[in-house]
Amino acid sequence: MDGPRLSAAPLDPAAPLRGATVVVGVGGGIAAYKACELVRLLDKAGAKVWVTMTRRATKFVSPLTFQALSGRPVFTDLFSLTEEASIGHIQLADRADLVILAPASANLIARLAAGMADDAVTSVVLATKAPVLLAPSMNVNMWSHPLTQRNVQTLAALPHISIVGPGDGFLACRWVGPGRLADPADIVEAAASLRTPQDLRGRRLVVSAGPTQEALDPARYLGNRSSGKMGLALALAARRRGAQVSLVLGPTAQVPPPGVEVVNVTTALQMQAALAERVPGADAVIMAAAVADFRPRQVAPQKLKRSRLGGELTLELVSNPDLLAELGHARGDERRPLLVGFAAETEDVVRNAQEKLAKKRCDLVVGNDVSAPGIGFGADDNAVVIVGDGGVVATIAGSKLVVAHGILDQVVARLG
Ligand code: CTP
Secondary structure, rough: OOOOOOOHHHHHHOOOOOOOOEEEOOOOOOOOOHHHHHHHHHHHOOOOEEEEEEEOOOOOOOOHHHHHHHOOOOOOOOOEEEEEEEEOHHHHHHHEEEEEEEEOOOHHHHHHHHOOOOHHHEEEEEHOOEEEEEOOOOHHHHHOOOOHHHHHHHOOOOOOOOEOOOOEEEOOOEEEEEEEEOOOHHHHHHHHHHOOOOOOOOOOOEEEEEEEOOOOOOOOEOOOOOOOOHHHHHHHHHHHHHHHOEEOOOOOOOOOOOEEEEOOOOOOOHHHHHHHHOOOOEEEEEEEOOHHHHHHHHOOOOOOHHHHHHHOOOOOOOEEOHHHHHHHHOOOOOOOOOOEEEEEEOOHHHHHHHHHHHHOOOOOOOEEEOOOOEEEEOOOEEEEEEEEOOOOEEEEEEEHHHHHHHHHHHHHHOOO
């Protein structure tokens, strides 16, 4: 067999599943009910979802449920005249941009490893040239059985088959251990990755994100308005493009993306220590964090009492290290890792970004006008201008994920 077919649908890096034909093959296992959520999430991501089910899967969830969720007929029987008349299983296999098997039961995995095409699900898998994503789910002992492990290895060795999960935890069979179906959101994320060019595979990126908080006393701190969304979008986009990502994350309400190493920090000094550990050997560092420039000289050990302060409080602040400038100046002539900074400005964005590029010795500075309504701090959208040594190299506007991909395009071009 030659390699997996390149997807026919146009690839939008910020919405890799939009417009893609995704066939979900549901195997017979209690986790079949979670495939309902998977189909819903795929549909929400803009995919055209077709569902096929094994005969056993129909004992757990009715085909009608999947038909309602996907808005398309469900395939359960190779020999059904009505099903084959709507779109034949070979046509479905041809049309698929991606096939996801969830839950992939021990039995389904065994049949696939043996090359069988004895039902609608296995027939589609055998007939397709699209990438196939397997999400196993079964009893812990079935999963660890040498026969299952052998079958999984047989399938994983094929270039177009990849595996997500299983997760560890409490199983429906009352056992605890590996065997849980990966979270539907994580399956969708793995699918998004399969539909994204892997131009950062083999690269290690460090991304800082969020604000820092500098304590005044046990109850109060100095902070800023950064939500962390831009940095999280960068981490997500880099991970999807195949990078190994360490995310040094200040306090934020946002949920970090799956598949990245998260190092939680609170203060600028903690961020400095976390970077010192992660940066050596990295290919690129992107400083999206809004690091506090100052911190209180002293942190009061007890809560500051209004009654004891006599109506006034004067704070003495000391400078925090400029982490980006430190990284820039620590680099030798080879200028590795590649260094990307941000410049949050309210005027003269390009000129200020260029000044920061020189002062902090980075390769790229992403300038954004935080005074413009609807973009910048806390917003879902952003509009940025990227400057490099030769001046402006790109201007990008859109969702923070679109902007993240635009920034990574520049990183990829410079990593060579
Ligand atoms: N940065 C940093 N350490 C600091 C402050 C900022 O590493 N103590 C980084 C940020 O992560 C960002 C870049 O420097 O990538 C620009 O931060 P910004 O606050 O806009 O610039 P400043 O150097 O603080 O300059 P300004 O006086 O314009 O605020």
